[in-house]
Amino acid sequence: MILLFxxxxxxxxxxxxxxxxxxxxxxxxxxxxxMSDAPAFDPEAASYLLAALCEEAPPGVVLLGVxxxxxxxxxxxxxxxxxxxxxxxxxxxxxxxxxxxxxxSASVWRITWRPSRLSRSFHGRDLFAPVAAxxxxxxxxxxxxxxxxxxxxxxxxxxxxxVVYVDDFGNAMTGIRASAAAPGARMHAGGRALPRADTFxxxxxxxxxxxxxxCGLAEVAVSRGSAAQTLGLRLGDSVELR
Amino acid sequence: MILLFxxxxxxxxxxxxxxxxxxxxxxxxxxxxxMSDAPAFDPEAASYLLAALCEEAPPGVVLLGVxxxxxxxxxxxxxxxxxxxxxxxxxxxxxxxxxxxxxxSASVWRITWRPSRLSRSFHGRDLFAPVAAxxxxxxxxxxxxxxxxxxxxxxxxxxxxxVVYVDDFGNAMTGIRASAAAPGARMHAGGRALPRADTFxxxxxxxxxxxxxxCGLAEVAVSRGSAAQTLGLRLGDSVELR
Amino acid sequence: MILLFxxxxxxxxxxxxxxxxxxxxxxxxxxxxxMSDAPAFDPEAASYLLAALCEEAPPGVVLLGVxxxxxxxxxxxxxxxxxxxxxxxxxxxxxxxxxxxxxxSASVWRITWRPSRLSRSFHGRDLFAPVAAxxxxxxxxxxxxxxxxxxxxxxxxxxxxxVVYVDDFGNAMTGIRASAAAPGARMHAGGRALPRADTFxxxxxxxxxxxxxxCGLAEVAVSRGSAAQTLGLRLGDSVELR
Numbered sequence: 001m002i003l004l005f006x007x008x009x010x011x012x013x014x015x016x017x018x019x020x021x022x023x024x025x026x027x028x029x030x031x032x033x034x035m036s037d038a039p040a041f042d043p044e045a046a047s048y049l050l051a052a053l054c055e056e057a058p059p060g061v062v063l064l065g066v067x068x069x070x071x072x073x074x075x076x077x078x079x080x081x082x083x084x085x086x087x088x089x090x091x092x093x094x095x096x097x098x099x100x101x102x103x104x105s106a107s108v109w110r111i112t113w114r115p116s117r118l119s120r121s122f123h124g125r126d127l128f129a130p131v132a133a134x135x136x137x138x139x140x141x142x143x144x145x146x147x148x149x150x151x152x153x154x155x156x157x158x159x160x161x162x163v164v165y166v167d168d169f170g171n172a173m174t175g176i177r178a179s180a181a182a183p184g185a186r187m188h189a190g191g192r193a194l195p196r197a198d199t200f201x202x203x204x205x206x207x208x209x210x211x212x213x214x215c216g217l218a219e220v221a222v223s224r225g226s227a228a229q230t231l232g233l234r235l236g237d238s239v240e241l242r
Numbered sequence: 243m244i245l246l247f248x249x250x251x252x253x254x255x256x257x258x259x260x261x262x263x264x265x266x267x268x269x270x271x272x273x274x275x276x277m278s279d280a281p282a283f284d285p286e287a288a289s290y291l292l293a294a295l296c297e298e299a300p301p302g303v304v305l306l307g308v309x310x311x312x313x314x315x316x317x318x319x320x321x322x323x324x325x326x327x328x329x330x331x332x333x334x335x336x337x338x339x340x341x342x343x344x345x346x347s348a349s350v351w352r353i354t355w356r357p358s359r360l361s362r363s364f365h366g367r368d369l370f371a372p373v374a375a376x377x378x379x380x381x382x383x384x385x386x387x388x389x390x391x392x393x394x395x396x397x398x399x400x401x402x403x404x405v406v407y408v409d410d411f412g413n414a415m416t417g418i419r420a421s422a423a424a425p426g427a428r429m430h431a432g433g434r435a436l437p438r439a440d441t442f443x444x445x446x447x448x449x450x451x452x453x454x455x456x457c458g459l460a461e462v463a464v465s466r467g468s469a470a471q472t473l474g475l476r477l478g479d480s481v482e483l484r
Numbered sequence: 485m486i487l488l489f490x491x492x493x494x495x496x497x498x499x500x501x502x503x504x505x506x507x508x509x510x511x512x513x514x515x516x517x518x519m520s521d522a523p524a525f526d527p528e529a530a531s532y533l534l535a536a537l538c539e540e541a542p543p544g545v546v547l548l549g550v551x552x553x554x555x556x557x558x559x560x561x562x563x564x565x566x567x568x569x570x571x572x573x574x575x576x577x578x579x580x581x582x583x584x585x586x587x588x589s590a591s592v593w594r595i596t597w598r599p600s601r602l603s604r605s606f607h608g609r610d611l612f613a614p615v616a617a618x619x620x621x622x623x624x625x626x627x628x629x630x631x632x633x634x635x636x637x638x639x640x641x642x643x644x645x646x647v648v649y650v651d652d653f654g655n656a657m658t659g660i661r662a663s664a665a666a667p668g669a670r671m672h673a674g675g676r677a678l679p680r681a682d683t684f685x686x687x688x689x690x691x692x693x694x695x696x697x698x699c700g701l702a703e704v705a706v707s708r709g710s711a712a713q714t715l716g717l718r719l720g721d722s723v724e725l726r
Contacts, residue, residue, distance in 0.1 A: 001265055003258070009652025010253050011494050013537055013699075016487070016518035023485055023514040024542050030265040034258035040653070041708075053255055058266050072683040120683045122698030168251025169282070199314040199362045214364030215255070224283075243507055245500070252495050272507040276500035295497055300508050410493025411524070441556040441604045456606030457497070466525075 002031045002136050003057060005050055006066040006124065007040040014122070018064070018129045025133030034063075038165075039235055041069040043095040045164040047156065048175030051098040052215040059085030064124075064132040065095050072120035078111035078127055079150050080141045089132045091123070094152030101156055110150050113142030163189075163237045164217075170226025172233040173219045176241050178212030186210075188240040189220050190231025200224070210241075244273045244378050245299060247292055248308040248366065249282040256364070260306070260371045267375030276305075280407075281477055283311040285337040287406040289398065290417030293340040294457040301327030306366075306374040307337050314362035320353035320369055321392050322383045331374045333365070336394030343398055352392050355384030405431075405479045406459075412468025414475040415461045418483050420454030428452075430482040431462050432473025442466070452483075486515045486620050487541060489534055490550040490608065491524040498606070502548070502613045509617030518547075522649075523719055525553040527579040529648040531640065532659030535582040536699040543569030548608075548616040549579050556604035562595035562611055563634050564625045573616045575607070578636030585640055594634050597626030647673075647721045648701075654710025656717040657703045660725050662696030670694075672724040673704050674715025684708070694725075 002022055008014040015036050022031045034053060039045035046067040054063060068091040070076045079092035083103035088096045089111075100106040111131055118126045134142060148154060160175025167173070172189070186193040187210035197209040205224040208231060213219035218241055220227045227233055244264055250256040257278050264273045276295060281287035288309040296305060310333040312318045321334035325345035330338045331353075342348040353373055360368045376384060390396060402417025409415070414431070428435040429452035439451040447466040450473060455461035460483055462469045469475055486506055492498040499520050506515045518537060523529035530551040538547060552575040554560045563576035567587035572580045573595075584590040595615055602610045618626060632638060644659025651657070656673070670677040671694035681693040689708040692715060697703035702725055704711045711717055 001262065003262060011519075011521040012649070012651045013519040013533075014651075016516055017537070017540070017698075019516045020485065020487060020518065020541065020545075023516060027514075030269075032258055032261045032265060034262065035253075035255040037253040053259070056259070057262065061262075070685070073685045075685075119698035121695075125698065165254070167254045167256075201312070201315045201317075211363075214259075214361035214367065243504065245504060272511075274500055274503045274507060276504065277495075277497040279495040291497075295501070298501070299504065303504075407496070409496045409498075443554070443557045443559075453605075456501075456603035456609065 001058070002026065002029055002062045002064055002132055003034040004032065004036070004064050005034050005038055005053070006036050007038045007046065008036050008066070010037055014124065017125045021125055021129040022133055025130055026136040029136045038067050041067070042236065043067050043093045043152070045160065045162060045175060045236060047095050047098040048160045049164045049173065050095065051102055052177070052217050054086065054099055055216060057086060062087040062089065062132045062136045064128055065090035066124040066128060067095050068093065068123065071123050076152065077150055078123065079146070080109040080111055080131065080135070080143065081151060082107040087135045089128050089135065092150045092152050094156070096151050097153060097156045100148060100151055106148065108146045108148055108150050109141040109143040110146040111141065111143040161239050161241065163233055163235055163239060166228050166233065166235055170228035171219055171221045172227050173213060173217050174239050176218045177216050178218045179216065181218060181241050185241050187218060187220055188242070189237070190233050192231060194220065243300070244268065244271055244304045244306055244374055245276040246274065246278070246306050247276050247280055247295070248278050249280045249288065250278050250308070252279055256366065259367045263367055263371040264375055267372055268378040271378045280309050283309070284478065285309050285335045285394070287402065287404060287417060287478065289337050289340040290402045291406045291415065292337065293344055294419070294459050296328065296341055297458060299328060304329040304331065304374050304378045306370055307332035308366040308370060309337050310335065310365065313365050318394065319392055320365065321388070322351040322353055322373065322377070322385060323393060324349040329377045331370050331377065334392045334394050336398070338393050339395060339398045342390060342393055348390065350388045350390055350392050351383040351385040352388040353383065353385040403481050403483065405475055405477055405481060408470050408475065408477055412470035413461055413463045414469050415455060415459050416481050416483070418460045419458050420460045421458065423460060423483050427483050429460060429462055430484070431479070432475050434473060436462065485542070486510065486513055486546045486548055486616055487518040488516065488520070488548050489518050489522055489537070490520050491522045491530065492520050492550070494521055498608065501609045505609055505613040506617055509614055510620040513620045522551050525551070526720065527551050527577045527636070529644065529646060529659060529720060531579050531582040532644045533648045533657065534579065535586055536661070536701050538570065538583055539700060541570060546571040546573065546616050546620045548612055549574035550608040550612060551579050552577065552607065555607050560636065561634055562607065563630070564593040564595055564615065564619070564627060565635060566591040571619045573612050573619065576634045576636050578640070580635050581637060581640045584632060584635055590632065592630045592632055592634050593625040593627040594630040595625065595627040645723050645725065647717055647719055647723065650712050650717065650719055654712035655703055655705045656711050657697060657701050658723050660702045661700050662702045663700065665702060665725050669725050671702060671704055672726070673721070674717050676715060678704065
């Protein structure tokens with residue numbers, strides 16, 4: 001299975017173009033759009049979200065990740081990572097740093113293969129998708145082993161005290177794993193100190209709280225309401241869990 | 243084939259996470275996102291929309307439906323329904339009541355199987371998707387036969403005189419089947435009494451009307467315009483067809 | 485592989501309903517949503533975007549295109565086109581004119597097959613999808629050979645000097661191929677004359693420019709910003725490249 005994790009947005013032809021390449025190059029392999037509205041131009045926030053989502057992904061999947069503000073420049077290299085039994089293919093801009101740092105072991109490659117035609121602005125379609133297809137077919141990484149620094153900034157903090165995603169209901173995921181919270185810890189967000197709850201129904205309608213969401217992250221929510229609106233929370237905002 | 247009908251919204255990782263589970267648990271079975279912007283938190287409106295859409299679905303499909311404001315509470319049970327040759331898997335909160343009531347025969351199960359890890363907030367991924375995969379693989383429902391009340395409120399009205407969906411063009415679907423309309427019936431919506439038309443081109447640009455849409459529902463529309471804007475119609479608004 | 489190119493919008497059940505038909509009628513054939521937010525009600529703009537996107541599509545694909553304001557009327561006929569080794573199925577309203585005019589050879593059919601049940605407003609699901617499935621299965625076009633005029637307006641201009649798509653980042657694609665630009669040509673858009681750049685990083689943040697995008701079209705962009713906002717550009721706006 002190939003999972004797509006990008007900031008391409010919910011519309012446009014970009015995801016479809018990548019899928020067309022993947023189906024052509026890796027026939028019979030299921031391709032799943034895991035997320036197309038990852039934090040745009042923000043590989044750091046995206047890396048914490050990706051790591052949380054991948055915790056659940058079955059071993060053997062190929063994760064094709066594209067949050068790549070430096071596409072077409074020398075500021076980052078195309079990389080492949082093998083960690084936790086999964087493959088990751090994408091830009092070496094920190095997007096995979098958290099996945100690598102949390103894995104028991106991680107192997108890194110610099111991708112040296114180049115297609116005959118490489119758009120300056122769409123390496124997802126022209127470079128990363130064909131390489132993801134090669135790995136899904138069981139082939140070797142078309143590149144050379146590299147040390148972890150090829151992935152981008154090293155030693156990311158264990159948790160990221162920022163909002164990394166706001167969903168359609170206005171729930172705000174943070175980059176902090178709920179398992180890292182001390183007992184009784186409150187989430188300081190939007191000028192408030194919010195208590196923890198187990199589910200939306202443990203608090204009164206309209207009440208703000210934080211809880212462990214379905215991928216293990218501490219998430220700010222409002223029962224039957226929008227945390228984003230109620231607390232004025234936006235992607236990237238700083239929070240504190242203490 | 244497995245069809246997904248949810249209110250997860252157009253973005254976010256939720257639909258992708260469910261698809262990843264389905265492809266892993268039911269390899270080779272096509273998974274189609276029928277709709278991800280079903281009426282949010284509104285199982286009643288969703289049930290009429292779902293019933294209209296499923297009229298066309300081929301026998302043998304598994305419909306995985308998640309409009310589930312009570313997720314993680316005791317207010318509803320996980321259920322499976324066999325009706326019209328199709329399977330339905332999801333919460334017993336009324337979401338499948340209309341499908342059941344319109345079928346010649348309906349069999350209902352309470353799902354008793356539980357996964358080793360069950361998120362309080364995402365039964366779609368952890369419980370309903372694995373069960374949908376079992377049914378798609380031809381296995382028995384992992385549960386016990388139940389009476390129809392497990393599906394939620396019994397005996398739903400035959401038609402629902404509310405707006406159940408507003409599409410991107412501003413067309414407003416109601417929960418009333420066009421076949422239920424008396425000859426010459428007008429749609430009372432947004433303070434107006436609208437005539438029926440066969441197609442958008444039967445009326446002048448800018449004119450509001452109602453017609454039988456492609457899934458058999460009475461839909462309010464404006465030729466070359468937006469009914470939602472012109473008439474101030476929103477999801478859930480009451481209408482009358484008489 | 486079947487590629488979908490429609491203006492159905494990012495939500496709603498329409499794309500899912502078409503996919504369900506395609507999976508049922510052409511089992512085992514991958515179905516890819518190339519784009520669901522093509523220029524709405526604007527077959528002319530859509531035809532230039534489609535032609536650019538299809539340049540990359542592998543031979544053998546079936547492109548199912550639905551931008552069809554005249555659905556259900558006699559203003560256009562259902563057509564099939566064979567061009568560049570690819571199939572195109574959809575309305576004969578000009579949507580495929582640019583693809584046909586750029587191909588070395590083009591064969592055109594009027595589709596005469598009709599389904600037993602044909603919604604007045606959703607030929608995509610009831611007529612075009614089943615025919616696309618037939619072609620994907622290797623069957624003949626269920627229709628009669630026709631001359632190119634069945635595709636709609638003949639002899640489209642080589643390039644279209646309008647905005648044909650605005651993506652989620654605010655980049656504005658035009659219907660002009662970058663290869664048609666004279667050296668040093670500037671893009672006149674939003675009251676400005678913009679220089680060409682190779683990539684987003686060749687200009688200072690906030691600067692507007694144009695470049696050859698990943699499908700070969702001249703695209704107006706702002707480095708780390710939104711061209712749509714900065715220049716007030718919208719779908720359909722006229723531009724000039726000289």
